[in-house]
Amino acid sequence: MRDFYSTFICEARNIFTSVSAMLIIFGGSLFYLFLYPTPYYGDVVSPQKIAIVDYDGTTSSREMIDFFRASPYLEVVEILQSEADVQDLIESYSVYGVIIIPKDFEKHIYQRIPPVVAIMANASYLLIYGAIVNASADCINAFNDSLKTKLQTHEREILQPSFMPLFNPSMGYINYTLAPILIFILHQTLVAGAGIIGGTQNQQFAQGARNYYSMANPLILVLSKILVFFCIYAVLFAFYFGFAYKFYGVYVGAHILDFWLFSTAFILSTAAFGVFFGAILPKRALSTQIIMLASMPIVFLLGFMWPKAQIAVWASALVGFLPAYHGINGLLQLNQMGASFGSVWEYFASVCFLCVLYIVASVLVIYKKTLRW
Numbered sequence: 399m400r401d402f403y404s405t406f407i408c409e410a411r412n413i414f415t416s417v418s419a420m421l422i423i424f425g426g427s428l429f430y431l432f433l434y435p436t437p438y439y440g441d442v443v444s445p446q447k448i449a450i451v452d453y454d455g456t457t458s459s460r461e462m463i464d465f466f467r468a469s470p471y472l473e474v475v476e477i478l479q480s481e482a483d484v485q486d487l488i489e490s491y492s493v494y495g496v497i498i499i500p501k502d503f504e505k506h507i508y509q510r511i512p513p514v515v516a517i518m519a520n521a522s523y524l525l526i527y528g529a530i531v532n533a534s535a536d537c538i539n540a541f542n543d544s545l546k547t548k549l550q551t552h553e554r555e556i557l558q559p560s561f562m563p564l565f566n567p568s569m570g571y572i573n574y575t576l577a578p579i580l581i582f583i584l585h586q587t588l589v590a591g592a593g594i595i596g597g598t599q600n601q602q603f604a605q606g607a608r609n610y611y612s613m614a615n616p617l618i619l620v621l622s623k624i625l626v627f628f629c630i631y632a633v634l635f636a637f638y639f640g641f642a643y644k645f646y647g648v649y650v651g652a653h654i655l656d657f658w659l660f661s662t663a664f665i666l667s668t669a670a671f672g673v674f675f676g677a678i679l680p681k682r683a684l685s686t687q688i689i690m691l692a693s694m695p696i697v698f699l700l701g702f703m704w705p706k707a708q709i710a711v712w713a714s715a716l717v718g719f720l721p722a723y724h725g726i727n728g729l730l731q732l733n734q735m736g737a738s739f740g741s742v743w744e745y746f747a748s749v750c751f752l753c754v755l756y757i758v759a760s761v762l763v764i765y766k767k768t769l770r771w
Contacts (some may be wrong), residue, residue, distance in 0.1 A: 446530050448495040449476035454503035462541045489741050495519035495530040512558040521563030577648050578726045580638050585722040589672040593685030596676015616764040627669035652733040659697035664725035667749040669754035678762040700726050724748040
């Protein structure tokens with residue numbers, strides 16, 4: 399019994415005197431507790447933003463639009479006369495769904511020809527897609543009931559809704575979750591690897607070891623590290639987005655030149671961030687500990703599991719310093735949504751800026767540590 403007690407006390411002392419263990423056990427638990435529920439504060443369903451394209455422009459089409467406006471689950475932000483601006487609205491996340499009222503809508507109603515009302519919604523977020531589809535179906539059913547009374551008919555369906563999932567045609571989790579997770583895996587492994595290398599070199603330098611790390615020009619050292627990681631991860635990117643996408647059946651919609659231009663900037667930015675991360679670590683062990691602790695909350699904040707509008711402003715600002723945020727959202731728009739390069743220019747500029755920022759920061763950290771140029 400005494401041996402058990404002694405062992406228990408030793409184990410407890412080891413755990414409670416370990417900074418990394420305390421960070422993971424208590425810091426991680428408390429951080430997830432406050433982070434995860436933030437999109438669900440108040441337990442109130444937010445109205446989903448939609449646009450309506452009215453090709454008919456008649457009394458009947460305006461009456462149906464009023465039913466959509468009256469829904470507590472939908473917010474009609476645009477009434478359009480054509481589909482020309484729909485792509486821009488969806489790519490900018492100004493709306494998550496589009497209702498298309500066809501030409502001759504009123505005429506077909508009175509001719510007893512069921513007009514087809516197209517309901518398109520962003521299926522990258524399955525919950526949002528479901529909310530828009532269900533609310534739209536309720537609106538159409540309510541309008542159907544009012545038409546039956548008005549026309550004094552007992553037909554089951556005067557309107558015929560057609561539901562179209564956008565950017566996730568299979569309505570599965572492969573395109574919705576796997577594509578960004580693969581990018582995030584590459585980001586985290588690169589940062590962790592660079593952190594381990596940098597932490598090891600810092601630890602050896604502090605112990606008096608003198609090698610190329612302590613003698614090289616800081617700028618040349620940083621650029622060399624970035625180039626090595628870029629060469630490795632360019633190959634991994636090609637493997638992931640060539641073999642892995644085909645193997646798992648992930649949708650590919652990006653132009654090859656657009657994809658690689660953006661990916662090159664993203665890899666360089668991630669490598670620069672990894673080198674900076676390694677430069678500030680005093681020990682190699684901290685790299686995996688920090689990455690393990692930070693990965694889960696970062697996933698929640700990257701904008702593909704939760705809509706960006708549901709993420710706290712402070713959290714969005716913080717995660718904006720990670721290349722993963724801009725890289726994942728930019729590559730998803732290019733590849734899964736088929737967006738043009740101009741549509742992701744802001745994300746591209748951000749990863750380029752972060753690349754330069756972390757190169758400068760890495761050089762300054764190493765210079766301050768070694769006092770050489």
